[in-house]
Amino acid sequence: MARYRNPIIKGFNPDPSICRVGDDYYLVTSTFEFFPGVPIYHSKNLVEWELINYCLTRDAQLNLLNARCSGGIYAPTIRYHDGLFYMITTNVSDRGSFIVYTEDIHGAWSDPVWVDHQGIDPSLFFDDDGTVYFCGKDDRSGGIILYQIEPRTGKKLSADRIISYGSGGRHPEAPHIYKINNYYYLLLAEGGTEYGHMATIFRSKSPYGPYEACPHNPILSHRDYAALPIQATGHADLVQDTNSNWWLVCLGIRPLPGLLLHNLGRETFLAPVVWTEDGWPVVGNKGTIALTMEGPLPAPVTGGKAPAGFEDHFEGPALKKEWTFVRNPQRENYSLTARKGYLKLSAGKESLSDPRPTFLGIRQQEFAMLAQTKVVLDRTGEGQKAGLAAYYNQNYHYAIYVTKEQSRNYVVLAKKVHDLFATTAKVGIDFAGTIEFQIETGTEDYRFRYRLADDWIEVGTGKTAGLCTEGTMTMTFTGTFLGLFASNGEAYFQYFSVQSLE
Numbered sequence: 358m359a360r361y362r363n364p365i366i367k368g369f370n371p372d373p374s375i376c377r378v379g380d381d382y383y384l385v386t387s388t389f390e391f392f393p394g395v396p397i398y399h400s401k402n403l404v405e406w407e408l409i410n411y412c413l414t415r416d417a418q419l420n421l422l423n424a425r426c427s428g429g430i431y432a433p434t435i436r437y438h439d440g441l442f443y444m445i446t447t448n449v450s451d452r453g454s455f456i457v458y459t460e461d462i463h464g465a466w467s468d469p470v471w472v473d474h475q476g477i478d479p480s481l482f483f484d485d486d487g488t489v490y491f492c493g494k495d496d497r498s499g500g501i502i503l504y505q506i507e508p509r510t511g512k513k514l515s516a517d518r519i520i521s522y523g524s525g526g527r528h529p530e531a532p533h534i535y536k537i538n539n540y541y542y543l544l545l546a547e548g549g550t551e552y553g554h555m556a557t558i559f560r561s562k563s564p565y566g567p568y569e570a571c572p573h574n575p576i577l578s579h580r581d582y583a584a585l586p587i588q589a590t591g592h593a594d595l596v597q598d599t600n601s602n603w604w605l606v607c608l609g610i611r612p613l614p615g616l617l618l619h620n621l622g623r624e625t626f627l628a629p630v631v632w633t634e635d636g637w638p639v640v641g642n643k644g645t646i647a648l649t650m651e652g653p654l655p656a657p658v659t660g661g662k663a664p665a666g667f668e669d670h671f672e673g674p675a676l677k678k679e680w681t682f683v684r685n686p687q688r689e690n691y692s693l694t695a696r697k698g699y700l701k702l703s704a705g706k707e708s709l710s711d712p713r714p715t716f717l718g719i720r721q722q723e724f725a726m727l728a729q730t731k732v733v734l735d736r737t738g739e740g741q742k743a744g745l746a747a748y749y750n751q752n753y754h755y756a757i758y759v760t761k762e763q764s765r766n767y768v769v770l771a772k773k774v775h776d777l778f779a780t781t782a783k784v785g786i787d788f789a790g791t792i793e794f795q796i797e798t799g800t801e802d803y804r805f806r807y808r809l810a811d812d813w814i815e816v817g818t819g820k821t822a823g824l825c826t827e828g829t830m831t832m833t834f835t836g837t838f839l840g841l842f843a844s845n846g847e848a849y850f851q852y853f854s855v856q857s858l859e
Contacts, residue, residue, distance in 0.1 A: 358651045360651050361650060363609075363648050363650060364626050365404055366406050366625035369621065370624055370625045371386055371550075371623035372433065373594060374433055374533075376436050376442075377596050378437045384399075387433060388413075388430045388681075389424070389428065390425070390426060390429040390450075392681070393419070395430060396410075402655060404627065409462070409463060411678075418466070421685050422685055427834040429684075432446060432447065434446070440460060445479045453472075453474055454479045456472060457470070471511055472506065473504075473511075476493050477494050478493055478546075480533050484564065489505065490503055490505055490506065490534065490564055492543075494529070499522065500529065501519065503517065503520045504517040520565055524547060525547075527548060529546070529547050530546050530547075531546035540560040541560060541561050542558055550608070552580060554580065556575055556592070558574065571637045573644070576638055576640050577628070579645055583617065587648065590645075592607060593606060593640075595638075598655035600653065602630075604629060604630055606625055607628070608625060608626070609626045614800055620824045620825045621723075621724070626646055665726070665859075666722075666856040667853075668854040670851070671852070676700075680717045680719065683750075683751070686713070690705075690715045691715075698851065699850060701848070702842070703846075706845050709746055709756060710751050710752070716748060719840060721838065723859050725859045726857055727796070727797050727855070728798075730794055730841060731791065734759070734848055739762070741761060741843075742846075743848030744841075745757055745842075746838075748842075749838075755823070758771070766788035769783050772819055781817050782817040786807075791809075795813060802819065803820075803821060803824075804818050839855055
């Protein structure tokens with residue numbers, strides 16, 4: 358048995374789905390209004406994961422122009438069959454559910470194949486007789502539907518049938534079907550993706566049912582354990598490893614200490630699964646999971662996994678994979694070739710409060726982190742802004758930046774929380790064209806600093822609670838990013854780094 362730490366993928370990475378090909382494991386998560394869509398992570402041991410690609414990298418695959426906050430891409434499923442990887446998901450802000458596929462998981466994926474589905478959380482099941490099934494949450498009935506499908510074309514091959522309404526919890530969703538020992542198992546999420554979240558399971562001799570419920574449902578939930586450091590567990594997927602052991606990946610949150618508030622977003626967790634003599638799964642510690650767990654990992658932990666963090670000196674021909682944009686980026690606003698060793702942002706009047714800001718960010722992975730950058734301006738125009746931001750969405754963000762107002766240069770700390778916008782610090786500076794910024798994150802505050810010469814100067818703080826899901830509007834399913842932005846002019850960024858302080 359090997360010890361490992363949860364979460365296995367930190368920061369905003371919800372709704373995990375997993376598959377195995379040989380001794381390689383691949384996992385995808387939801388991205389909502391952020392671009393590119395659906396990151397693909399790879400692992401050999403289920404604990405150390407590397408971001409290797411995205412399923413949706415082209416505007417033709419992913420239209421987010423009309424996506425509200427927490428719209429866009431919901432709940433992908435990844436499966437492998439006969440030499441092809443399939444990913445099925447829903448763009449709730451476009452035409453609905455679709456499939457993309459590829460032979461090379463490191464390469465480009467197909468254009469979307471749209472499917473007949475009025476709902477969310479689609480999944481594919483490849484039966485051993487060659488039949489392929491689509492299942493998903495049906496918005497019309499509130500239940501789980503199933504029908505046969507041709508996955509390369511999206512053609513519906515049978516009428517849809519409702520196969521389950523769950524165990525009685527609200528919002529039965531996130532269905533996955535598995536065939537194990539001649540039973541068809543139906544795994545669901547119920548209770549909503551908040552603090553009442555849970556995973557339930559059912560089985561039948563036919564994919565169409567009738568399904569009997571597991572006698573110890575829910576098989577995973579922290580709804581009755583408010584003191585645990587992990588909450589809202591659910592939306593799970595199962596995988597069998599190379600040693601025939603079973604594992605479950607799920608989403609969960611790490612609330613701020615002593616508070617049922619979270620700002621990191623829903624993250625990906627791992628739990629071992631054992632089976633009872635009568636064929637039902639037992640997840641983790643009798644239905645709960647922990648930050649430190651033990652299990653028969655399929656390969657040794659190498660210890661080579663770097664601590665949470667990121668660094669980019671913009672020396673390569675392309676941006677690193679970890680960078681994320683808000684909705685479809687205006688690509689002409691971002692350049693690595695305008696000046697060697699710099700990222701140039703060329704922004705119009707759009708701000709962080711607009712749907713498509715000139716912003717790129719990295720997921721905040723820990724409560725305590727330090728983000729830092731250096732900004733170079735060849736000239737400062739009136740109203741121009743460039744700096745560093747802690748960004749949840751267009752309605753919730755903090756930013757420190759350099760700007761010019763009435764012919765004078767300032768460092769400004771500005772905050773947008775719901776429908777309130779405020780400048781909470783404004784410091785006049787003698788600006789010679791170069792300035793560095795820091796954001797130090799914590800469980801209580803975000804701290805904002807700048808440096809013109811040797812010493813860092815703190816200009817103010819922002820409450821962490823202002824970037825927490827529970828304090829924002831409804832339908833907030835994402836997490837905090839730390840990143841670079843510009844508005845109303847051009848700016849050059851020499852580096853960007855994020856390091857863990859934990």
